[in-house]
Amino acid sequence: MPRGDGTGPWGQGPGTGKGNGGCEKKTAPLAVIDAGTCVSCGACIDTCPAGALIMKDIAVVDTLKCTGCGACVNICSAGAIALKPR
């Protein structure tokens, strides 16, 4: 069994039995931040295990780093983040 995050059908991995090591960027969903909803609290920045979030006027996702893990979605009390297909 792969050790995927179990976040959905994207995280199944190749099934080699060696674990997927989070290498799911090509098929994983992408975190998208609603600019009108983000209150710039910064909670997601500290939560992202991939370092894919930075703070500008609002939180911004580095699309090359985001693994689609969903941690930011869960931590955002404003409901400003959603996972969407790439």
Ligand code: SF4
């Ligand atoms: S946790 Fe939500 S409201 Fe806070 S900075 Fe991140 S996206 Fe914005």
Ligand code: SF4
């Ligand atoms: S989905 Fe995961 S990797 Fe992508 S920005 Fe959110 S916490 Fe970071």
